Amino acid sequence: MKTGLTKAQKTTEIWFNEKEPTIHVRTHNTDLKKRLAVYAEKFPTECRLLDDDPEFGCMEFEIAKGRLSFRLTEPYSEERRKRASEYAKKNGLKWR
Numbered sequence: 001m002k003t004g005l006t007k008a009q010k011t012t013e014i015w016f017n018e019k020e021p022t023i024h025v026r027t028h029n030t031d032l033k034k035r036l037a038v039y040a041e042k043f044p045t046e047c048r049l050l051d052d053d054p055e056f057g058c059m060e061f062e063i064a065k066g067r068l069s070f071r072l073t074e075p076y077s078e079e080r081r082k083r084a085s086e087y088a089k090k091n092g093l094k095w096r
Contacts, residue, residue, distance in 0.1 A: 005056060016065065023068050024050075026060040033059045043067075 010028035027033055036059070040047040046067050051060040076084070087093075 010057070014068075021065055022062045023065055024060065024062055025068070026051075026058060028056075028058050036061045036063070039063075039067075 005028070012025070012027040012029050012032060014023060014025050016023040025032075025036065027036075036047065037049065040049050040061060045064075047061055047063040049059065050062050051058075053059070
């Protein structure tokens with residue numbers, strides 16, 4: 001979708017406070033918009049679409065705390081990176 005926005009302007013904002021039971025997510029990210037829209041349709045008591053701005057390609061959702069998670073991953077060690085690369089080469093996969 002062409003919106004006239006640069007990639008730097010296409011943001012994802014996630015905000016919440018300790019008092020309210022919900023998290024607000026405002027995003028231009030296509031994959032995240034699709035995933036949240038499906039989730040909101042499937043679980044309307046847990047997540048709902050608040051705003052859809054097709055002109056700028058942005059959607060805003062409200063989701064119950066405890067339904068959205070952040071995952072921190074450790075960087076690969078050099079040994080693990082080498083094993084993954086070898087596995088990818090052996091199985092015809094691309095490795096970054």
